[in-house]
Amino acid sequence: MTSGAQPAILVLEDGTTLRGEGFGASGETFGEMVFNTAMTGYQETLTDPSYAGQIVAMTAPHIGNTGVNDEDPESHRIWVSGYVVREPSRLASSWRARRSLDDELKAQGIPGIAVPGTRALTMRIRERGAMRAAVSTVEDDPRRLLDRVLASPGMTGADLARTVTTPHPYTVSPPDGTATRYRVAAVDLGIKAATPRNMAMRGMEARVLPATVTAGEILATDPDGVFFSNGPGDPAAAGYAVAAMRGVLEAGVPVFGICFGSQILGRAIGLSTYKLRYGHRGVNQPVMDLATGRVYITSHNHGFAAALPPQGEWGAGPPCTGKADTSRDAGSAWAHVPPGARKPFGTPYGEAVVSHVNLNDGVVEGIRLLDRPAFSVQYHPEAAPGPHDAVDLFDQFAALMDNAR
Missing domain, CATH: 3.50.30.20 (Carbamoyl-phosphate synthase small subunit, N-terminal domain)
Incomplete structure (x- = not known):
């Protein structure tokens, strides 16, 4: 010693x-x-x-x-x-x-x-x-x-977003010389400083709001888009955030969620969430974008995930198993994509698809709605720390807000 x-x-x-x-x-x-x-x-x-x-x-x-x-x-x-x-x-x-x-x-x-x-x-x-x-x-x-x-409490059922969130709204504006192009309502479920900073660099004025904000309070800020952040705890315990997400989806305002925010989107559209055995935490997680086949090396910190719905249905389903997709070459990255992960499924807001999966274990890493301007990823595009492979997701959010105008 x-x-x-x-x-x-x-x-x-x-x-x-x-x-x-x-x-x-x-x-x-x-x-x-x-x-x-x-x-x-x-x-x-x-x-x-x-x-x-x-x-x-x-x-x-x-x-x-x-x-x-x-x-x-x-x-x-x-x-x-x-x-x-x-x-x-x-x-x-x-x-x-x-x-x-x-x-x-x-x-x-x-x-x-x-x-x-x-x-x-x-x-x-x-x-x-x-x-x-x-x-x-x-x-x-x-x-x-x-x-x-x-005798100590476990993580299942833990409502921690309301304990880490900001107690009062605050604004992060674009730096001097960068024009404000968008107003974003950012729901702080455990937001990291790098996130509004990345938004500000792209001309987004981020109004950061407490985790328990209602859909009405979010929409009252007249946002061009709404962001739901990362955060701790069990998404099943954050019904207030799910309710806010549903209200925003019903209003048709563009939505972008990451990590905990992605799980909240999943629950809002009828998916279940479940606890991973030991979670994903680090800066080396390989994630495939199913629309392009591109593999990103990404920064992760989550212990829960959204469950893949049964084929042809929407709602609660078993976790992705990571079993091989036999329609593809077993030696390729596609072999790690669960069967049916690329099939659209129904939600109360129209059809949706799983947009990204983890190539280590087949876990759902992204969701995109096809009939509403909303998408999410289960990882950290702001990195901090980690690779910057996925930083362009902030640009995709900007494009979603442009298209909604």
């Missing part, structure tokens, strides 16, 4: 126990244990509101190399409940750094643990699924800590 480091313990709800060194704040924290496969962007991960209520383990072995700066946060605070790494960097080596990761975690009261077994932890989560867990520097008995883990 490093000289002066506190002993710490990580306990999962199945009894798995890992001992290591504490870093960040002292104390005890509870949350859903998940892992992130990104090799960079830890500051954006920590401040992403979609991670509220979760203890995040990083699969990259060395975290904290570039310290923490004041330019890259995606919100006003760290949202993760706890942080797990293999080896925290002892030095912050970047001209942009203002403080170390350890100092930032301490300042914001976030307990962390460094354990040599992050690979084993990741494999455990992949095998058993995301589980409730705790990190503690004050409890040494794993049995007592396990009792408290088992």
